[in-house]
Amino acid sequence: MNGVVEAAGVSKWYGEVLGLNAFTASFGQGITGLVGPNGAGKSTLFKLLIGQLRSDQGNITLLGENPWNNVPLKRRLGYCPEQNQLYGWLTGQQFVEVLLRLDGMPAAKARVEATAALKVVGLSNAAHRPTRGYSRGMRQRAKLAQALAHHPEILILDEPLSGADPAGRVHILRTISDFARDGGHVLMSTHVLYEIERITNNIVLIHNGKAIAAGNIHAIRALIDEHPHAVRIDTAKPRQLAQALARMDHVVSFEFPASDTLVVRTRQPDAFYRELPQIVSDTKLEVHGLESPDDSLDAVFRYLVG
Amino acid sequence: MLVETAGLTKVFGEVRAVDDLTVKIPDGAIGLVGPNGAGKTTFLRLLLSLVRPTAGTAKVLGRDIEDGVLVRERIGYMPEHDCLIPDMTGVGLVSYMGRISGLGRDTAMSRSHDVLQFVGVEEERYRKVAEYSTGMKQKVKLAQAMVHDPELYIFDEPTTGLDPRGRTEMLDLVRTIAKSPGRNVILSSHLLPDVETICKYVVILDGGHQIAAGELSQLLAGATDRLRIDVRGDREGFARMLNEGGFDADAGPTGLHVARKPGLEAAVFETAKALGAEVRYMGKEIRSLEELFLELVARTEKRGA
Amino acid sequence: MSITLPTYSRLEIPLLGRRERLWAIIATGLRQGVRRPAAIAITVLGAAFTTITSIILLFLSFLLPAGQGTGLSFFAVPASNPFVLFFVSAMAAVIGSGLIADDIQSMAFTLYLSRPITQLDYLLAKAAILAPLVALVTILPLLLTALVAAFLGLLSWTIALEAMGISLVIGGLLTLFYTAVTLFLSSLTRRKGIAAAGVFAVNFGLTIPAGILAESIQNPSILYLSPWNDYLAIANAAFGASGAGIDWPVALAILLGVTVLAALVTYVRMKAVEVITG
Numbered sequence: 001m002n003g004v005v006e007a008a009g010v011s012k013w014y015g016e017v018l019g020l021n022a023f024t025a026s027f028g029q030g031i032t033g034l035v036g037p038n039g040a041g042k043s044t045l046f047k048l049l050i051g052q053l054r055s056d057q058g059n060i061t062l063l064g065e066n067p068w069n070n071v072p073l074k075r076r077l078g079y080c081p082e083q084n085q086l087y088g089w090l091t092g093q094q095f096v097e098v099l100l101r102l103d104g105m106p107a108a109k110a111r112v113e114a115t116a117a118l119k120v121v122g123l124s125n126a127a128h129r130p131t132r133g134y135s136r137g138m139r140q141r142a143k144l145a146q147a148l149a150h151h152p153e154i155l156i157l158d159e160p161l162s163g164a165d166p167a168g169r170v171h172i173l174r175t176i177s178d179f180a181r182d183g184g185h186v187l188m189s190t191h192v193l194y195e196i197e198r199i200t201n202n203i204v205l206i207h208n209g210k211a212i213a214a215g216n217i218h219a220i221r222a223l224i225d226e227h228p229h230a231v232r233i234d235t236a237k238p239r240q241l242a243q244a245l246a247r248m249d250h251v252v253s254f255e256f257p258a259s260d261t262l263v264v265r266t267r268q269p270d271a272f273y274r275e276l277p278q279i280v281s282d283t284k285l286e287v288h289g290l291e292s293p294d295d296s297l298d299a300v301f302r303y304l305v306g
Numbered sequence: 307m308l309v310e311t312a313g314l315t316k317v318f319g320e321v322r323a324v325d326d327l328t329v330k331i332p333d334g335a336i337g338l339v340g341p342n343g344a345g346k347t348t349f350l351r352l353l354l355s356l357v358r359p360t361a362g363t364a365k366v367l368g369r370d371i372e373d374g375v376l377v378r379e380r381i382g383y384m385p386e387h388d389c390l391i392p393d394m395t396g397v398g399l400v401s402y403m404g405r406i407s408g409l410g411r412d413t414a415m416s417r418s419h420d421v422l423q424f425v426g427v428e429e430e431r432y433r434k435v436a437e438y439s440t441g442m443k444q445k446v447k448l449a450q451a452m453v454h455d456p457e458l459y460i461f462d463e464p465t466t467g468l469d470p471r472g473r474t475e476m477l478d479l480v481r482t483i484a485k486s487p488g489r490n491v492i493l494s495s496h497l498l499p500d501v502e503t504i505c506k507y508v509v510i511l512d513g514g515h516q517i518a519a520g521e522l523s524q525l526l527a528g529a530t531d532r533l534r535i536d537v538r539g540d541r542e543g544f545a546r547m548l549n550e551g552g553f554d555a556d557a558g559p560t561g562l563h564v565a566r567k568p569g570l571e572a573a574v575f576e577t578a579k580a581l582g583a584e585v586r587y588m589g590k591e592i593r594s595l596e597e598l599f600l601e602l603v604a605r606t607e608k609r610g611a
Numbered sequence: 612m613s614i615t616l617p618t619y620s621r622l623e624i625p626l627l628g629r630r631e632r633l634w635a636i637i638a639t640g641l642r643q644g645v646r647r648p649a650a651i652a653i654t655v656l657g658a659a660f661t662t663i664t665s666i667i668l669l670f671l672s673f674l675l676p677a678g679q680g681t682g683l684s685f686f687a688v689p690a691s692n693p694f695v696l697f698f699v700s701a702m703a704a705v706i707g708s709g710l711i712a713d714d715i716q717s718m719a720f721t722l723y724l725s726r727p728i729t730q731l732d733y734l735l736a737k738a739a740i741l742a743p744l745v746a747l748v749t750i751l752p753l754l755l756t757a758l759v760a761a762f763l764g765l766l767s768w769t770i771a772l773e774a775m776g777i778s779l780v781i782g783g784l785l786t787l788f789y790t791a792v793t794l795f796l797s798s799l800t801r802r803k804g805i806a807a808a809g810v811f812a813v814n815f816g817l818t819i820p821a822g823i824l825a826e827s828i829q830n831p832s833i834l835y836l837s838p839w840n841d842y843l844a845i846a847n848a849a850f851g852a853s854g855a856g857i858d859w860p861v862a863l864a865i866l867l868g869v870t871v872l873a874a875l876v877t878y879v880r881m882k883a884v885e886v887i888t889g
Contacts, residue, residue, distance in 0.1 A: 037469040038440060135342035137496075162466070165342045165496045166599050191469050194499055273538070273586060277578035288571055290588040301470050356724055375727045379626055383725040389718045393643065405635035406726040408626030417622060450722065455622035 004028025004154060004185045005049065007211070009058035012044050019044035021209035022058070028154070031180045033196035034189040035297070036206035037305060042189045043082070045206070046158055049187075050079050063153065075103065078147030082158040084139050088132030092123050095131055096146045103150060110149075117149035118142075122171050136163030144172060148179070155179060157188040161195060173199055193297040203297060207305050217297050220304075222269060227294070227303045228252050229269040234289035238262035244283045248275055260288075269295070308333050308458065308490050309353060313362035316348050323348035325514035326362070331492075335484035337505035337522070338494040339595075341603055345514040346494050350460055353492075354383060367457055379408065382451030386462040389447065392436035396427055396446050399435060404453035414453065421449040425479055441472040448479060459483060459491045465500065480504055498596040510599060512606050518598075525598060532591040535562040535574060539583025547577045563591055632728055633736045640740035644706050653705050654744055657698035662752035665689035669756050673765060685766075686774045687852035689756050690781065696839050698748045699789050700814045704807035707741045707793035716801035730881040734794065734874075742790045749789075750782030777849045784863075785842050788870045795873040798880060813838065831856040841866050 003026035012019035020041045034042055047053040048060050051067035051074060059066070065073050086095055096114035101107060118127045121141040126134065131142060140160055147155055155176070161169050177199050180186050190196055196203065197217070205213040205220075213220045221229070235241050242254045242262055250268040257263060266272040269292070280287055293299075309331040316324040324345045340346045351357045353366050355374030364371045367380050391399055397418050404414035422431045425445040430438065435446060444464065451459060464480060465473045481504050484491040495501055501508065508525060510518040518525065537544050541557050548555040548564060551573050555564040564570060571588070578585050645651055672688040714720040723733055754775050761771035789810075796809040821837035824830075834840040834857045841862035848859035 035470065037471060038467075137342055163496075166339070166498055166596055167341055167603060169496065170596070170600060191465075191473060192497060193470050270584075273584035274582075277575045277583075277585060280575040281572075281579045284572070286571060287575065287588070289590075290585060292586065298470065298474070302474070305471065354725055375729060378725060379727040381725070383721075385718075385721050385725070387718055387721070389721045391714075391719045391722075392717055402635065402639050403722060403726065405639075406632050406723070406728060408628065408632055408727065409624070410627060410631070411635075413622075413624060454626070 005060070005062055005187065006064075007045075007058070007060045010048065010055045010060045011057040011209075012048065012053060012055050018209045019053075020048070020055070023206075023209060023211050024058075025204055025211035025214045027202065027204050027214045028185050028187055030202060031176065031186040031188070031200035033200055033203040033297075034187060034206065035191075035193065035196065035203055035301060036189075040206040041209040042206055043158065044209075046079070046156055046189070049156055050074065050077065075150065076153045078150065078152035078155045080140075080143045080147045080155070080157040080160055082162070084136060084163070086131040086134075086139055086142060089130055091128050091130055092118055092134070092138075092142050092145070093127040095142060096149050099146045100149055105150065113149045113151075114145070117145040120148060121145045121175055135165070135168075137165050137168030140164050140172060141168065144175060148175075152184070154185040154187065157186065159190055160188055161190055161192065169195065193301060197297050203300075205301065205304055212304050213300070217300055218295060221295050221300050224300070224303050225267065227299075228265040228267050229272070229292060230294045231264045231266065231269070231272065232289075232291045232293055233262045233264065233287055234260060235262060235285060235287050236260055237285050241280075241283070241285050241287070244279050244285070245276075247279075248272065307331065307365070307368075308336065308492075309364065309366050311362065311364040314349075314352060314359055314364050315361040316345075316352060316357060317360045318348075322514050324352065324359075327514065327516060328362075329509065329516050329519060331509060331519070332507060333490050334507055335491045335505045336493070337501035337508040337595075338492055338511070339496070339498060339501060339508065339599060340511035343513075344511040346511055347462075348514075349511065350462065350492075350494060354378060354381060354460070379454075380457045381460060382454065382456035382458070383460045384447050384451045384462060384464055386466055388443070390435045390443060390450075393434060395434055396431035396438070396442070396449075397422060399446065400449045400453050403450040407454035409454055417453050417455075418449070421452045422446075424452070425449050426475065440467040441469070441475075444468060444472065444476060445479075448476070452483070457488070457490060459489070461491065461493045461495075463495050463497075464493070465495075465497065477504065498594070498599060502595045508595065510602060512603055517602050517606050522595065526593050526595065531566050532563045533566055533570060533574075534587070534589060534591040535564065535585060536587035537562055537578070537583055538586055539578075540581055541583075543581055544577055544583055547581065548573060551577070561587070626727070629728070629732065632726070633732055633739070636723075636728075636733070636736035637739045640710070640737065641743075644710075644740060644744070647705075650706050653698070653701050654747060657702055658747040658751055661692060661694050661698055661748050662755050664694050665692050665752040665756040666759050668692055669760055669765070683770055683773060683777075683850050684852040685850075686753075686757070686777070687847045687850040690753060690778065690846040690850060691843050692752070695748055695752070695785075696814060696818070699745060699785070700811055702745055702748060703741070703789055703793040703810040706744055707790070708797050708806035708810065709803035710737045710741060711794060711797040712800055712803040712806050715798070716803075731878060734878055734881060737794055738790050741793060742786050745786045745789050746782065749785045750778060753778035753782055774850070781842070781846050781849050784845070784866060784870075788838060788842075788866050791870045791873040791877070795877045798877050825856075835861060835865055838866065838869070 005028040006026050007023050010020050010023040036042055048055055049062050049067055051070055054068045062073060063076060067073055090098065093114055096117055097110045100110035100113060118124055121144050123138060123141050123145060126138060131139065134142065144160060160172055164172060173195065176186050201217050202215065203217055204211055233241065238256055238261060245251055245264055250271055251264055251266045253265045255263040307330055311327050311329050314324055314327040338346055352359055352364060352371065355371045355377050366377050369377050371377055394402065400422060401414040401418035404417055405411060409417060425448050427442060427445050430442055461480060465476050468476055477500060480491065480493065483489060484504055493501055493505055502522065506522055508522050509516060541562065545555040545557040545562055553564050553567060553570055553573065555562055574585060574588065645654060668689045669685065672685045757771040757774040760766040761768050792813060793810055796806040797803065800806055818837040818839045821833050821840065825833040840857065844857045844859045844862040847853065
């Protein structure tokens with residue numbers, strides 16, 4: 001029981017509408033991506049974690065504590081909500097400062113921390129412009145600054161990249177990586193799967209209010225038996241290579257999508273990769289390229305959620 | 307030429323949103339990328355003839371943007387923001403838009419059902435748009451852009467708000483349209499990997515100017531032709547063995563990079579066998595559009611600063 | 612034999628022209644606009660009520676010992692039917708206030724303008740949705756009243772036809788005025804409630820205070836501010852009656868001027884609107 005987030009049988013209903021349904025998972029060390037279809041329960045989970053909602057059933061703890069009515073815990077977390085409406089007439093600097101002071105920070109310290117946080121997210125130049133003039137990427141960064149400014153232990157980010165331009169996305173991802181590298185935990189939700197893969201291998205997959213999978217993407221992928229791993233091999237002699245590979249009894253099928261391509265499906269990818277160099281070297285068949293197209297978060301999502 | 311501009315300029319007060327832009331964009335699947343404030347939105351508005359240029363000219367599909375109505379007959383536009391009429395049904399809205407584009411009532415209705423089928427809206431088409439999920443709304447937005455079978459589609463962030471499955475579906479639809487002969491697509495998006503998988507030609511804007519444009523394959527051709535290898539096991543040892551074997555390998559954070567030479571691929575597997583290591587990926591070292599983009603924008607910033 | 616799979620399909624038909632495109636907007640707008648129960652109620656009640664009261668007023672005017680000769684001037688009374696004021700306000704508020712405001716609210720405006728029509732086309736179509744409905748209250752009752760009077764022998768056919776002609780003109784003017792002003796107000800806001808309130812303000816907010824003020828300070832010129840009083844002046848003059856208190860040429864200029872100004876400003880603002888956000 002030492003995950004950053006521990007949830008046991010958590011349920012939350014809004015009348016008839018499902019929020020979470022017996023959600024059970026343990027996760028959160030380092031950077032964790034929260035992934036799921038729209039309506040799966042991500043926002044509900046966030047609201048439970050920041051103490052805005054109380055569960056109808058089950059227990060949930062963050063950093064070992066119950067988030068409900070827990071002001072000291074709130075100080076240890078930084079939350080970045082999804083919606084983009086900031087107080088348009090405030091400047092970026094004022095926005096972060098005001099929220100810090102609402103938290104109880106003295107004014108002078110708030111100013112210093114706000115300036116520092118805005119620098120970390122790269123908004124120093126725009127800090128004294130009203131936020132109504134900010135692009136969407138800048139607003140995301142302003143929200144991130146206010147989440148970071150009080151040096152929390154954990155960041156909870158709801159769609160932090162949405163609407164940001166390419167430079168903004170890179171900057172935000174880097175800020176998140178740096179935060180994690182310095183010992184913080186990050187829980188972030190996004191629909192753009194390849195961006196999560198860039199900064200972490202840990203995910204929680206939510207669907208219909210339940211946690212379908214939690215952990216390392218590759219480990220999860222390896223567990224999905226119905227979809228054996230596909231490995232695409234570029235070779236001039238795909239059929240001869242297939243013959244050689246057929247010796248391995250964990251291989252289930254071959255496909256020849258092009259005259260110089262072989263797609264092998266195997267139940268045990270680790271064993272496959274371990275044995276492949278021997279076979280290639282023994283048969284002296286030329287292999288030009290090698291790729292596993294479905295060992296990705298996108299594939300995991302597709303196979304588990306559909 | 308899909309789009310030809312000459313000195314196209316649009317000034318809003320003090321802001322030169324589009325500044326003396328002279329470009330020639332060919333037919334096909336075109337990506338339009340740029341930082342916020344680069345002028346992408348204004349450029350698209352100019353192409354749709356929704357704003358008049360301050361200076362310069364432009365032609366879309368051979369028609370001058372002076373005659374906006376003529377230009378818009380052949381364009382289908384999918385805006386980024388919400389824009390559907392909430393009280394109409396999906397099929398009602400799409401056929402309505404078809405009629406405003408000049409389709410007869412029956413043609414519009416028949417076509418409306420066809421495109422809604424194509425984008426994957428089933429019985430929901432008879433319900434009011436106000437009740438639709440985000441994914442459905444995006445599909446209806448796409449359908450209304452398709453109903454009159456335009457020659458040019460303009461997609462502005464088509465996957466906004468969609469969950470991973472919705473994103474995949476939408477991108478597949480865009481790709482199918484882009485591949486359709488005689489049909490052209492301009493895809494404006496911040497998600498550069500999406501642009502990479504769909505578009506063959508890319509236009510990069512910044513500060514109202516075009517800072518790069520060209521075939522994606524050419525823009526992204528690596529400076530040196532290297533092979534990238536993902537090794538599980540003793541990576542350092544792997545690189546060392548390859549170097550001893552006469553190759554030029556170095557182990558970086560994204561894998562091993564080795565300059566191509568004859569016999570390299572065989573040597574890779576020999577080395578793996580010898581070390582008991584696994585080769586998990588072997589392929590071209592291609593720069594990504596994102597790297598190129600960030601490089602170019604940084605260069606422009608430096609020049610301007 | 613071949614199989615046609617439902618993939619992306621092409622359309623090779625020449626497009627229909629401007630008239631059909633505008634008609635699509637008008638027809639759909641009329642259908643949508645009158646679909647709501649409130650809209651149906653107002654329209655039907657408005658047309659019926661104003662027609663019936665106009666006819667009653669005409670009969671009453673015959674019975675009164677006014678000392679004037681029979682004829683055209685009687686028609687000034689039904690033409691001054693105050694229920695017209697009420698129902699026009701109600702129609703403009705219920706049906707007209709959302710015509711443009713709803714499109715701004717939902718941002719459907721972008722979709723319209725991405726179609727091969729111009730801003731002017733859009734405005735003309737919207738006007739053509741509202742005007743016929745308003746005419747059901749401003750013109751139709753007068754026409755029917757003249758017909759009924761002629762059929763019952765209360766007026767000769769020549770006079771009745773003349774009355775109908777005049778009704779078309781002044782009713783048409785009132786229709787144009789309200790259409791233009793309502794569309795203008797509707798284009799100012801995304802909340803149609805505000806536009807509706809604006810219509811009521813223009814009507815009752817101007818008419819009633821103007822009337823009271825003019826009485827109390829004995830200066831009839833204030834009545835020019837009230838569109839209804841301007842209309843009354845014109846109607847009275849057109850039918851050869853007297854006693855409006857203000858000069859009809861000035862009133863006519865005011866009504867026409869406001870109509871044209873409202874239309875123009877609406878058009879200019881539409882052209883300047885930033886169509887795509889973000």
